[in-house]
Amino acid sequence: MEVKIERSWKEELSSELSQDYFQSLIQFVKSEYAAHPDGVFPKGNEIFKAFDACPFDQVKVVVLGQDPYPTRGHAHGLCFSVEPDVRPLPKSLNNIYKELESDVGISPRENGDLRHWAEQGVFMLNSVLTVREGAANSHAKKGWERFTDAVIAKLAEKSEGIVYILWGSKAQEKGKVVDSDKNKIITSPHPSPLSSYRGFFGSKPFSQTNEYLKSMGREEIKW
Secondary structure, X not given: OOOOOOHHHHHHOHHHHOOHHHHHHHHHHHHHHHHOOOOEEOOHHHXXXXXXXXXXXXXXXXXXXXXXXXXXXXXXXXXXXXXXXOOOOOHHHHHHHHHHHHHHOOOOOOOOOOHHHHOOOEEEEEOOOOEEOOEOOOOOOOOHHHHHHHHHHHHHHHOOOOEEEEEOHHHHHHHHHOOOOOOEEEEEOOOOOOOHHHOOOOOOHHHHHHXXXXXXXXXXXXX
């Protein structure tokens, strides 16, 4: 089955896309969209948006999330990001904005659309790329985790000088394949209300990212 994904990523992941587990995963996802019309997120044409928005050779920063927001109208294929009209903002995203202001002095944006990050080389990948409405983790353990593990492994194998922002234990586990001698790894608790006060606030991921990029002679992110 043909998968519509950005050309450079398709080339890098061609062997993964042809494996039986991935074909079974796609069949499962298609059946979910068929069984729950308008009740699986993000929209079908946005499942691989993180890849489409940030080609393989343009990745400067990786941010790892878990699975898409299970609330209607929120998820659009980039981890932590939401559609521009979403109000109120998800609590984790609110905390990200608070840390952004504390860290680099940028006032919270009016909306939660983080596409401008992706356009600058921030690869915003969820571990699981689809979800059923109102049921967090409903598409977990169907094959997405294996696929996104392979994505991170491919980046770690072929690219150096990337910043990996790993919020929470699940993201940190996924990032274990990354060589910390050849990349910058930033870890902290997750920005969710349950864990943000355990060390997410004050972790300064945004300034750390730009300091590293600057040291590598790369353009900083305009957060």
